[in-house]
Amino acid sequence: MTSLRPIITPANAARLSRVRQLSPVRVSYTSGQRLGFDSRGAVLVAKDERPAHLQWWDLGTDSDRPVVETDLPLLGAPAVAVGELVVCIGASAPSPSGLWRPSLKALSARDGSLQRQDFLPHAVITLCASRDGSQLLAVMDEEAGLLWDVRAWRPVRALPWPEGEFSVSACALSADGRFAAASATQWNDDQRGVGVLWLWDVASGGQPWTLPIDAPSAWSVAFHPREPLLVVGGISEDVAVIHAEERRLVRTIPGFRGYACNLDFHPEGHLLAASRDGWGFALHHFETGEVLFQASNDIELQASDAIFSPDGRFVAWGQGDGSVGLWAVAD
Secondary structure, X not given: OOOOOOOOOOOOHHHEEEEEEEOOXXXXXXXXXXXXXXXXXXXXXXXXXXXXXXXXXXXXXXXXXOOEEEOOOEOOOOOEEEOOEEEEEEEEEEOOOOOXXXXXXXXXXXXXXXEEEEEOOOOEEEEEEOOOOOEEEEEEOOOEEEEEEOOOOEEEEEEEOOOOOEEEEEEEEOOOOOEXXXXXXXXXXOOOEEEEEEEEEOOOOOOOEEEEOOOOOEEEEEEOOOOOEEEEEEOOOOEEEEEOOOOEEEEXXXXXXXXXXXEEEOOOOOEEEEEEOOOEEEEEEOOOOOEEEEEOOOOOOOOOOEEEOOOOOOEEEEXXXXXXXXXXXXX
């Protein structure tokens, strides 16, 4: 990528166009690519939910082919790029204790070779990284989330779940490291769902604050990069804005046609990207909710991620043929 592209702003967002298409070695039609940039914007990783297909690109080169494309036995959790590593969740395999356990794998971003591996007590549903790449949050299917120090490569602390029956969809870490969050669906006795937000104070490591949202399911959560705010989206055309420090709902943002499957903030905080169930992706003005740009490739049920690059000059969107488009302000 080139730094000559202008930073995306509310004033120029309508002029976005696709400037590059990153292609897989093997075309694989998918509706669920999970994407992630490293903190420098040098590596872009994409993982399909099914099958467990993982690939990533070196954006400092002119090649649109992935550096690595692999079908390692992985769980459905996203992969993340941190520093010189791509971290993913391996499927259960024999551990040193003799028990079958899933694993936290760190692969070389250069060639995909295994650099570090630790076995975990439970399967991981979702995985996220802090904006600076120093910490990971792995939400497991039993008992707790696990906060992980990337540089020391060791667990920091467990973040306990509340009681009840839940399905977790996504997680996020605040820019200052104070908070962790997860979006989930809480199942009632009659198996009817209610969307909820969990918010942990990382330092205390206690039970999370839980907030129901006005939706039968919550699919996505993202922290504002500069303010103590976070957003939650789900099966609703409204996105909830929550104040993390004050533990309260601030407002709702309407107009998310096709629901907000995956949310991501521009690094300046003034734009919100949302990929939408069957409706492509859109950029919204965070304060007003106005749709400033939208695009689709007309593939039904296409709900892959749309995310901003760390420098705010590009949007990456997972396309239905397994490729990833890079969008920037047109010349």
